[in-house]
Amino acid sequence: MFKNYFSTTFRSLKKSPIFTAINVLGLSVGIAAFILVAVFVRDEVTYDRFHSEHDRIYRGMTFYKQGFVTGIPDKLIDLVKEAIPEYESVVRINFGGRSVMEYNGEKVFEEEFYRADQSIFDVFDFSLKYGDESNALVAQNSVVLSTYMANKYFGRENVVGESFQTLNSEKPMLVTGVLNEIPNNSRFQFNAIMPIEKKELNEKRPWSDSGGLMYLLLKEPIDEEQFSAKLMDLARENGYGQSENTEFTIENFGDLYLNSDWSFTASGVSGNKKFIVIFSIVGVALLLLACINYVNSSTAKSLTRLKEVGVRKVVGAAPIQIRTQFYLETAIFVTLAVVVGAGLAEYFLPTLNELAGKKLNLDYFSDWFILSFLIVLIPSLTLLSGFYPALFISRFKMLKVLKGEVIGGKGTFRKVLVVFQFVTTLVLLFGTQIITKQIDFFMSADIGMNPEGVISAYTPRASYLPDLKTYIRTKSTLEKIPGVEGVTSSPFPSVSSSAMPIEWKVENEDQKQNVYYIRVDVNALSLLGVEITRGRDFNPESLEDKNKSVIISESLVADLGFEDPVGQMIRVKGDNYELVPKTIIGVFKDPAFNLKGNPPKRVVVPSEALFRINIRMDGSNDPETLVRIKEAWAELEPNTPFQYSFMEDQIAANYDKERKFGKIIKYFSAMAIFIAALGLFGLSIFTIAQKYKEIGIRKTLGASVQGLVFKLLKGYTSLILLASLVAVPAAYFLMDIWLSDFVNRVNIGVFNFILGIGFALMIVSLTVGYQSIKAALMNPVNILRDE
Numbered sequence: 001m002f003k004n005y006f007s008t009t010f011r012s013l014k015k016s017p018i019f020t021a022i023n024v025l026g027l028s029v030g031i032a033a034f035i036l037v038a039v040f041v042r043d044e045v046t047y048d049r050f051h052s053e054h055d056r057i058y059r060g061m062t063f064y065k066q067g068f069v070t071g072i073p074d075k076l077i078d079l080v081k082e083a084i085p086e087y088e089s090v091v092r093i094n095f096g097g098r099s100v101m102e103y104n105g106e107k108v109f110e111e112e113f114y115r116a117d118q119s120i121f122d123v124f125d126f127s128l129k130y131g132d133e134s135n136a137l138v139a140q141n142s143v144v145l146s147t148y149m150a151n152k153y154f155g156r157e158n159v160v161g162e163s164f165q166t167l168n169s170e171k172p173m174l175v176t177g178v179l180n181e182i183p184n185n186s187r188f189q190f191n192a193i194m195p196i197e198k199k200e201l202n203e204k205r206p207w208s209d210s211g212g213l214m215y216l217l218l219k220e221p222i223d224e225e226q227f228s229a230k231l232m233d234l235a236r237e238n239g240y241g242q243s244e245n246t247e248f249t250i251e252n253f254g255d256l257y258l259n260s261d262w263s264f265t266a267s268g269v270s271g272n273k274k275f276i277v278i279f280s281i282v283g284v285a286l287l288l289l290a291c292i293n294y295v296n297s298s299t300a301k302s303l304t305r306l307k308e309v310g311v312r313k314v315v316g317a318a319p320i321q322i323r324t325q326f327y328l329e330t331a332i333f334v335t336l337a338v339v340v341g342a343g344l345a346e347y348f349l350p351t352l353n354e355l356a357g358k359k360l361n362l363d364y365f366s367d368w369f370i371l372s373f374l375i376v377l378i379p380s381l382t383l384l385s386g387f388y389p390a391l392f393i394s395r396f397k398m399l400k401v402l403k404g405e406v407i408g409g410k411g412t413f414r415k416v417l418v419v420f421q422f423v424t425t426l427v428l429l430f431g432t433q434i435i436t437k438q439i440d441f442f443m444s445a446d447i448g449m450n451p452e453g454v455i456s457a458y459t460p461r462a463s464y465l466p467d468l469k470t471y472i473r474t475k476s477t478l479e480k481i482p483g484v485e486g487v488t489s490s491p492f493p494s495v496s497s498s499a500m501p502i503e504w505k506v507e508n509e510d511q512k513q514n515v516y517y518i519r520v521d522v523n524a525l526s527l528l529g530v531e532i533t534r535g536r537d538f539n540p541e542s543l544e545d546k547n548k549s550v551i552i553s554e555s556l557v558a559d560l561g562f563e564d565p566v567g568q569m570i571r572v573k574g575d576n577y578e579l580v581p582k583t584i585i586g587v588f589k590d591p592a593f594n595l596k597g598n599p600p601k602r603v604v605v606p607s608e609a610l611f612r613i614n615i616r617m618d619g620s621n622d623p624e625t626l627v628r629i630k631e632a633w634a635e636l637e638p639n640t641p642f643q644y645s646f647m648e649d650q651i652a653a654n655y656d657k658e659r660k661f662g663k664i665i666k667y668f669s670a671m672a673i674f675i676a677a678l679g680l681f682g683l684s685i686f687t688i689a690q691k692y693k694e695i696g697i698r699k700t701l702g703a704s705v706q707g708l709v710f711k712l713l714k715g716y717t718s719l720i721l722l723a724s725l726v727a728v729p730a731a732y733f734l735m736d737i738w739l740s741d742f743v744n745r746v747n748i749g750v751f752n753f754i755l756g757i758g759f760a761l762m763i764v765s766l767t768v769g770y771q772s773i774k775a776a777l778m779n780p781v782n783i784l785r786d787e
């Protein structure tokens with residue numbers, strides 16, 4: 001019996017090669033999109049969750065009302081070990097950022113250098129390929145390297161016992177371990193781990209911390225708010241005197257990637273739940289579109305096999321046998337489509353990795369998730385795609401079929417499915433246009449400053465803290481280079497993520513607010529083209545301006561309550577964190593560095609703590625100017641590489657996620673259009689074939705080719721217009737929600753919808769129109785002779 005099923009199936013596939021190709025290709029594209037989305041979503045939702053005890057690991061931080069965030073005090077960590085029964089182990093981890101190395105005769109920065117306690121191997125599942133995890137970070141001069149660092153600087157992996165030294169460290173370190181490869185979806189991607197420096201408890205500041213965040217392994221999962229309160233109570237009982245200004249926060253480690261606003265890693269990793277939801281919906285929608293194509297084309301094609309089914313019923317075939325035949329055909333289609341779809345997913349994976357900034361891979365035969373996913377996908381899609389066609393073809397009465405009375409009915413269900421296809425495709429089309437329009441708007445908009453030709457680099461210095469003398473010497477030297485228009489120092493386009501307090505009086509009442517401080521050289525605003533809307537800029541020659549003046553942002557003016565803020569006095573934090581009085585001499589227009597959110601309230605303060613240097617080139621010969629800058633830099637600070645970036649690129653990076661998100665949606669839209677076009681082409685082949693007799697009669701009675709084509713297209717055009725009634729409000733609602741995050745946003749115009757509907761009509765004209773014209777040009781004699 002099964003042999004008969006298979007022979008009938010392959011005979012049917014061979015008989016309709018176009019149908020076979022369309023169905024396999026349409027399903028393959030939908031499956032490829034679904035596989036890519038599934039792998040992406042899996043990577044996102046399992047971020048940091050490869051640790052076996054991730055549900056029992058918690059990160060602890062101290063939040064200060066002034067806006068600071070620090071680690072949990074060392075004294076409190078010691079108290080936790082003694083007084084908290086849930087305690088099992090604890091580790092402090094501090095991301096030290098970059099270190100300077102010498103490689104192939106050049107000074108280079110290496111990222112992802114961390115400091116941690118020895119207990120890091122007890123709390124997390126990080127392991128050593130070489131070395132002993134029980135004592136790898138015990139000695140203060142020890143270091144654990146990644147295989148990348150070992151291979152790069154020693155030419156081999158097992159370098160335990162070798163000496164390792166950075167150019168900004170005083171003494172060489174002893175390599176005590178080499179890490180195993182760390183999964184890509186880990187917030188920690190260590191290149192080197194060194195011990196946190198052990199400090200004696202400061203009697204004057206017993207509640208200070210050593211600079212590392214606390215990662216606590218507990219015996220069982222806990223309520224985070226209750227445990228945070230327990231830590232605060234424990235601190236108060238032991239003399240903690242800052243409970244009114246601080247609070248301790250405990251966050252589950254496995255939730256940090258998607259739910260925390262604080263990364264505290266060298267690379268600043270963080271996820272976006274909104275993207276995950278959107279990608280999941282789009283992936284499922286594309287798979288449904290592909291399944292709908294199969295259902296539509298299968299039910300349409302089945303009308304050409306009614307006599308075959310009728311004969312089989314006459315010779316005794318039961319409905320279950322008819323359905324089994326069509327389920328088998330569907331299973332073969334789906335299996336072929338899954339194989340092709342898996343290949344397409346592998347082909348497009350590098351593009352997804354580039355846009356998503358990931359290193360995803362598809363190990364079909366070694367990754368249990370992907371393998372089981374594909375195995376479950378075949379029967380699931382077989383049932384989903386094959387149920388209606390099998391039911392549709394097996395329900396007809398055999399006598400009516402053999403008499404030729406059944407011609408397929410009105411096809412209401414197929415029309416509903418086609419409308420759903422158009423709704424999904426149109427929503428993606430509308431969304432793509434609006435997202436692209438929003439991104440283009442910000443790429444061309446005036447951001448309130450002139451970053452063109454400005455490069456930024458870390459200020460040369462021998463130690464972590466910037467050195468004013470080094471900066472002044474560097475500035476003076478670089479300004480003499482031909483092609484350099486000016487040199488300054490500012491954090492632009494970045495600003496501090498921590499707010500600091502300011503104080504002022506309004507009608508003799510004290511006011512206080514936390515704002516973002518921008519510490520700059522006095523010529524920063526003028527050189528970078530930041531607009532002063534009231535008052536004046538700093539005078540580089542005035543000591544009064546350097547020591548006793550500030551400039552505030554327009555976004556802060558209304559909060560101060562002054563009719564004219566210029567000349568008013570406010571108290572701001574000085575370099576030693578004491579509040580000092582300063583005079584407002586000007587107001588600057590808020591630069592629009594970010595796509596989303598209201599501009600932060602800022603105060604610009606002249607400072608000697610200058611971490612980044614900005615160099616404006618005049619554009620006369622930038623490549624040659626850069627070479628001269630690099631040569632001068634090497635003489636000024638031989639141990640600090642000249643690693644620079646263009647400020648325009650830094651600003652563009654602020655909306656890089658949205659730009660890449662827009663590109664991914666474009667790819668999904670192209671897939672939706674391709675699937676819909678394939679489905680319409682396949683469906684039109686069979687549905688128009690059912691109208692051949694009608695076409696022949698109408699042509700005999702004098703109908704024109706244009707009239708026949710219009711009539712055949714009319715039904716599909718009405719379906720598009722019906723889909724538009726649903727897609728337009730749905731897209732408007734969804735895009736309005738997406739745009740609500742943006743302060744400066746584009747308008748959702750009628751033209752966007754008209755353009756999308758017009759594009760959909762063009763697709764119908766190219767797919768259905770081709771079959772319609774072909775049918776309308778047929779000789780009616782040949783059509784009616786077959787009757």
